[in-house]
Amino acid sequence: MLVEIGHFALVLALSMSFVQGTLPIIGAHYNKQSWMALARPTALLQLMLILISFVALTIAFLGSDFSLKIVVNNSHTLKPLLYKISGVWGNHEGSMLLWVLILAIYGGAIATWGKNLRPALRARVLSIQGLLGFGFMLFILFTSNPFDRISPAPINGQDLNPLLQDPGLAFHPPLLYLGYVGLSTTFSFAVAALIEGKVDPVWARWVRPWALVAWGFLTSGIVLGSWWAYYELGWGGWWFWDPVENASFMPWLAATALLHSAIVLEKRDTLKSWTVFLAIIAFALSILGTFIVRSGVITSVHAFASDPGRGVFILALLVITIGTAFVLFGWRAPLLKGSNLFQPISREGGLLINNFLLTVASASILLGTLYPLFIDVLELGKISVGAPYFNAVFVPLMTPMILIMGLAPFMTWKRADILVGMSKLKIAGILSILVFIGVWFIKDKATVLASFGIGVSAWLFLATLSELKNRINLFGIPFKESINKLLRQPRGSWGMTLAHSGLAIAVAGMTASSAWKVESIQNMNTGNSINVAGYEFKLEDVRQVRGPNYLATRGIFAVSKHNSNKIIMKPEKRIYAVSQQPTTEAAIEPTLLGDLYIVIGDKNKDGSYITRIYFNPLVPWMWFGAILMVLGSIVSLTDRRYRIGAPSSRKMLRQSTSDPVESINT
């Protein structure tokens, strides 16, 4: 019964989204107030209906209702509660339902907090959200209905893929989707603005919080996925430049560019069509990501079984959505002229270079990801483009970007003197060169590039701190006044400081863990010990352990450095009872300078075990840096100027921007 209610609610939501997608936008065109007024109630109703549908599916999973096909395929009565819930989106059909739920949540959020939006703009934005929902709900109902029944109902299910039975991956899809789908809001705003032919700083101030929300979620989703790959796959790596990973990274790069160009638009009323273009591109890349993950057209190390028919449907949605947006863009963009000019050397210039590099990087990843597909379609053979390509392109593009990231906040709007900025960064510059040489000296001389990478990250970190110091005029005025200034910094600037220094710390982690990883593979018997990276790893015992729905071979390692305190580490190899699928559970011990990482493998005929031991330098820095970046987006969001309904508080804004020091990078 409940399942039927869920199914029916979804069909109702589809029709609701059609009303939401048509009447308000037509009403906005003919200036019919009553039609435009439909936007908000329909958006909220649609959200409610999809929520009912989603809850119904969740209850079916919780109660192990095996008359539902996806419950049979992805659940089991023995499965722990958390994974019964995450099983809802641990499969194609359920994850698409989550997709439209989140789309409706964003629509509902705009409807709820968008009271201060111009009614016509609000009607158009919500209509476009409604049309997106309509397309994706059609997709669900026609190709991937989560409410499909199976008859006769089996007694038990086939269990969720054991790799997905993990806390990291339970939350990875919702966060990632909140990011992907969050970019639908900026897309809707962009398309609505194109229809109106009007883009102004007020529009930008509206778009920025949504871009920030999407960016924050996307960042956490990507990092959580990367963390999962790091500890669950047992390869000791955290990023493989795999198509599925690239699919989430491309929209992230575009969203990062969007976030920054919207600043220029808000502050300087220029880069209008570029910002609109980025908003379209960012969402296009999100849908493309969904296509890549869901269609299985590209071989991926993270591939799941998939159905090509669905891929075609998503591709059609992509072409229609983005094609229409681009036609509109080509037609209306010439209307969007910026009112302010700027010199190449200025903060606008710096942000534009950052945008250029991010976009080129995104395009190069797109090329590398899709090229094998083109070659295949043209029947020129099967190829793959591996990590070396992406590293060879990405690193040289990002290095100048990070160098400029340090400098740009010191430049003034419109026209800047580069020498003034440089002179304020003298100490940061000298220190980071010292770091570069120092690391090069300590480490192997062969890794000069990696040492340079550490130097670059030190530069960004120190430059970001110098910018904060400069902003509060530390040592220039009495210390107490500086502290007062520090406390009065707008949240937006704190956001920048946190995000930029977070990136600096993460870059150090990425560089070090790629360049100086120590790896050792060997056979070990109980009692054997081995030295890796100055630590002694002793295999004390191997036990068989029983989990709730799996059996595990657990190695007990005692790890010590120079006879200091022993740490016990317990890597596992699990066999899940239902699917008989094995998984690896690496044991990880984070230290300040890196992770100790142990994987236990198969048992040999002579009773020994293959073990793989890594020392992964500075990996914890990477996670810490990423947390700072997400924190930065949260802090920025609490900036009073974005308090939703910002346009009404323009007076406040004008006051705060009148102080040039305070306005920096907010």
Next chain:
Amino acid sequence: MKPKNKRLSLIVATMTALAASVALILVAFEDNVVFFYSPSDLLKKRPGPTQKLRIGGLVKKDSIKREPGVTEVSFEVTDLNNSVPVVFNGILPDLFREEQGVVAEGRYREQLFYATQILAKHDEQYMPPEVAESLKKSGKWKGPVELEK
């Protein structure tokens, strides 16, 4: 500088940057495109010993061998017409099994494929498209359902 010259120099700078990026991408591409071979292709075309490539097929039944005391594992990848011996040093992906699809990346030297990476699957139902292709080419494709067994 006159505004006109300034604009010109800006355009030149942008174009140079763009050209540099394109050059960077092309050079990286040239070096890093990895071709895929089925075992039959590999025996026919015989790529050079330094060329990085991928092979794919099924892990041949009873071909997985581990010598005591070494971590190296050897097995054969087959498209059911021809097979290629592979050696790999490391821990195999969890879903690596006999008679299952596999994709290996590495180099082919003296009749032996030295794998540097074995691609993992996350899902038992999944068959890499290349492997399906290999089997179709050798005429042994029976559809995904039967291959699971």
